[in-house]
Amino acid sequence: MKVIAVIPAFNEAERIAKTVRDVCPYVDAVVVVDDGSTDATSSLAHVGDTIVLTHRVNRGQGAALRTGTEAAIRLEADVIVHVDGDGQHDPTYIPALIRPIANHEADIVFGSRFLDEMPIGIPWSRRALLYAARTFNAIVMGIPRSVSDPQNGMRAMSCNAAVVIRFTQDRMAHCSEILRLATRSGLRWIEIPVCVRYSSESLSKGQKNSDALTIAWQLFMGLFSS
Amino acid sequence: MLIQFVLIAVLLGAFGMTWTRARQRVISLREAFAWSVLWITAGIGIARPETTTVVANFFGVGRGSDFVLYGSVILLFILVFKIFLAIDKLNRALTEVVRKEVLKEFPPHE
Numbered sequence: 001m002k003v004i005a006v007i008p009a010f011n012e013a014e015r016i017a018k019t020v021r022d023v024c025p026y027v028d029a030v031v032v033v034d035d036g037s038t039d040a041t042s043s044l045a046h047v048g049d050t051i052v053l054t055h056r057v058n059r060g061q062g063a064a065l066r067t068g069t070e071a072a073i074r075l076e077a078d079v080i081v082h083v084d085g086d087g088q089h090d091p092t093y094i095p096a097l098i099r100p101i102a103n104h105e106a107d108i109v110f111g112s113r114f115l116d117e118m119p120i121g122i123p124w125s126r127r128a129l130l131y132a133a134r135t136f137n138a139i140v141m142g143i144p145r146s147v148s149d150p151q152n153g154m155r156a157m158s159c160n161a162a163v164v165i166r167f168t169q170d171r172m173a174h175c176s177e178i179l180r181l182a183t184r185s186g187l188r189w190i191e192i193p194v195c196v197r198y199s200s201e202s203l204s205k206g207q208k209n210s211d212a213l214t215i216a217w218q219l220f221m222g223l224f225s226s
Numbered sequence: 227m228l229i230q231f232v233l234i235a236v237l238l239g240a241f242g243m244t245w246t247r248a249r250q251r252v253i254s255l256r257e258a259f260a261w262s263v264l265w266i267t268a269g270i271g272i273a274r275p276e277t278t279t280v281v282a283n284f285f286g287v288g289r290g291s292d293f294v295l296y297g298s299v300i301l302l303f304i305l306v307f308k309i310f311l312a313i314d315k316l317n318r319a320l321t322e323v324v325r326k327e328v329l330k331e332f333p334p335h336e
Contacts, residue, residue, distance in 0.1 A: 059324055059325075067324075067329065074329065221311070221314050224311055224314075
């Protein structure tokens with residue numbers, strides 16, 4: 001079974017090499033999508049046989065993930081794993097993400113920060129916002145309330161699921177879009193607990209609380225796009 | 227009043243320009259008629275402001291000028307939204323172009 005990790009990265013020169021090195025032992029290949037970085041992300045991501053794809057201009061995390069996923073499909077991956085480039089995701093959870101797909105128990109496996117292990121260093125405001133996002137997803141997006149984590153970028157999917165789930169949100173709204181598509185597609189999906197480490201660096205560079213409005217707007221605009 | 231003369235002169239100019247462009251086949255006859263209806267309606271509203279009050283009263287708005295203002299806000303909102311949609315479409319097209327360039331070296335999955 002060929003497992004390919006897709007890592008989107010934008011200006012992650014300080015962290016990308018470590019992230020790739022940490023992920024490598026758990027997968028057969030790594031595809032890093034440098035999303036138009038202005039630093040040395042692209043050159044530093046070349047660890048071992050890592051495939052590095054470069055967007056000429058910044059198109060957003062969702063777009064980079066879609067590009068990497070498409071590349072993984074073309075490289076004949078059996079399972080595609082999404083991991084953030086900033087090192088927040090603990091790659092030791094990758095085998096647990098892959099296992100239900102390998103055992104034909106699920107087509108897509110979402111990591112969740114709120115099942116067993118609580119996120120390390122998560123601010124209370126972020127926790128409250130994620131709770132609100134979960135309610136928004138349920139009421140507005142029609143995503144089952146049973147989905148415990150509305151914005152987790154760590155997930156694994158079979159190649160067939162990746163073909164079915166053709167997410168088109170270029171920026172931050174792709175998480176909700178993937179959840180919506182997956183839970184409405186007839187694919188078998190489950191959540192498993194994963195641990196996410198919040199550091200001052202990742203919090204300053206990652207999503208802000210105010211991004212919630214942007215995500216809601218992007219999802220709204222997405223309703224009008226074919 | 228002076229403002230009425232100025233606005234009606236502008237509308238007459240727009241009306242003339244519309245039909246000049248229609249004769250030059252820059253816009254279709256249908257478009258020219260649609261624009262003409264807009265210019266004439268605006269002209270009536272400016273020349274006889276009390277007519278807007280009649281329409282305003284029909285919609286439950288007290289003054290004609292208020293009705294025109296509300297209508298303008300709604301129209302502008304629609305136009306801005308259409309611009310947002312156009313930008314969104316352009317962004318998606320740009321992403322596709324960027325992605326196609328990146329994936330050139332990978333053969334499509336059968």
